[in-house]
Amino acid sequence: MTIHWCGTGLSSVPGLKRLIAEGQDVVVWNRTRSKAEEAVGDVTDAIRVFDPDALAGALAPEDVIVSMLPGDWHVPLAEMAFAAGAHFVSSSYILPEMRALDSAARAKGLRLVNEVGLDPGIDHLMAHHLVADYRAASAYDADNALSFISYCGGVPKIPNAFRYKFSWAPVGVLKALRSTSRSIRHFAELTVSKPWEALSRYDAPLDPPEAFEVYPNRDSLPFMEEYGFDPRWKVKNFVRGTLRLNGWADAWSGIFAEMDSASDARLQEIADQLLQENAYGPDEPDRVVLCVSLKAEADGAVVWHKSYVMDAWGDARGTAMARLVSIPVSLAVEAILSREIPAGVSAAPSDPRLVARWMGEVDRLAQHLTIVDHV
Numbered sequence: 001m002t003i004h005w006c007g008t009g010l011s012s013v014p015g016l017k018r019l020i021a022e023g024q025d026v027v028v029w030n031r032t033r034s035k036a037e038e039a040v041g042d043v044t045d046a047i048r049v050f051d052p053d054a055l056a057g058a059l060a061p062e063d064v065i066v067s068m069l070p071g072d073w074h075v076p077l078a079e080m081a082f083a084a085g086a087h088f089v090s091s092s093y094i095l096p097e098m099r100a101l102d103s104a105a106r107a108k109g110l111r112l113v114n115e116v117g118l119d120p121g122i123d124h125l126m127a128h129h130l131v132a133d134y135r136a137a138s139a140y141d142a143d144n145a146l147s148f149i150s151y152c153g154g155v156p157k158i159p160n161a162f163r164y165k166f167s168w169a170p171v172g173v174l175k176a177l178r179s180t181s182r183s184i185r186h187f188a189e190l191t192v193s194k195p196w197e198a199l200s201r202y203d204a205p206l207d208p209p210e211a212f213e214v215y216p217n218r219d220s221l222p223f224m225e226e227y228g229f230d231p232r233w234k235v236k237n238f239v240r241g242t243l244r245l246n247g248w249a250d251a252w253s254g255i256f257a258e259m260d261s262a263s264d265a266r267l268q269e270i271a272d273q274l275l276q277e278n279a280y281g282p283d284e285p286d287r288v289v290l291c292v293s294l295k296a297e298a299d300g301a302v303v304w305h306k307s308y309v310m311d312a313w314g315d316a317r318g319t320a321m322a323r324l325v326s327i328p329v330s331l332a333v334e335a336i337l338s339r340e341i342p343a344g345v346s347a348a349p350s351d352p353r354l355v356a357r358w359m360g361e362v363d364r365l366a367q368h369l370t371i372v373d374h375v
Helices: 013-021 033-040 052-058 071-084 102-108 122-135 170-176 222-226 253-259 264-277 320-337 352-365
Strands: 003-006 026-030 047-049 064-067 087-090 111-113 145-156 181-185 188-192 200-204 210-216 234-244 286-298 301-313 344-346 368-373
Touching: 003 013, 003 052, 013 026, 013 033, 013 320, 026 033, 033 047, 047 052, 052 071, 064 071, 064 320, 071 087, 071 102, 071 111, 087 320, 102 111, 102 344, 111 320, 122 145, 122 286, 122 301, 122 352, 145 200, 145 210, 170 264, 181 210, 188 210, 200 286, 222 234, 234 286, 253 264, 286 320, 301 320, 320 352, 352 368
Parallel strands: 003 026, 003 064, 026 047, 064 087, 087 111, 111 344, 145 234
Antiparallel strands: 145 286, 181 188, 181 234, 200 210, 210 234, 286 301, 301 368
């Protein structure tokens, strides 16, 4: 079985190198051969220029395609894997076209695994753990009012005037800001077309505590089912969102003003300029903060409240973002090869054994990872 790893961009290399170091049969496909050689040429010479026809011709049943390419490649590569009787992994959100492959993949025993990076990915693992922990608690009651929050952000370890530096494709950052979000606030659905207009403050339970700007991201509502929320539960708040340094909204105000009318070409121009002005320097550390919390209340009193808190930054092993996105992807590949993930289209696993094992790996990747019991 061969792993066909497509893409060696900013968030790809640690997980790729991990699989190679473990002796897996890995072929690296990249649109620019020289960039792939620069990234992993010290550990492998199995590097090919990415070409869909060449990749399709190289596939064999039970192989695995890993897509670390831009999002519009995920579904075509998953369909290619399906046609060849191979499996598929990406760190990105499950698109409707990907979801549509579920029943056919189940019938053929193929695994199309997505949402196994940082966010989405590690945040899912934390949520599954907290929900299972709450269900097993003495404070559990189906009549409790529940509040769930999940905030994640990649931010500069050394703050700059722009309050942000790019650790993944800038155009992807900008396009995410154009996505309408849905969440639940005070028992009611909240829909926001401009995320920055729903900006609020979040006091992260770090040591010492630290305040961030946060905003809702994409559509949070389907994740209630994904995380095992009982439809009978009373959900007071449920939001998955993005975390930024204080002062971010002010620093980005000029960009927000252009977002509504900017064409894709103009968006790319903005992205290129922002990357030039706000890229990480050599050996400059990035930082990732992820907080996932579940709180239960009865008659207005908090009866159960726990939070996962992760703080990680770049070090001699490379950037925090690259480690925390690509290592979980490599774990998903291994879980496919060992048949620990069921057939079909799926996101990060809820199986307690896999959650515990993967979070053990995450603990080694982050400088700070803990569960805070607020009660």
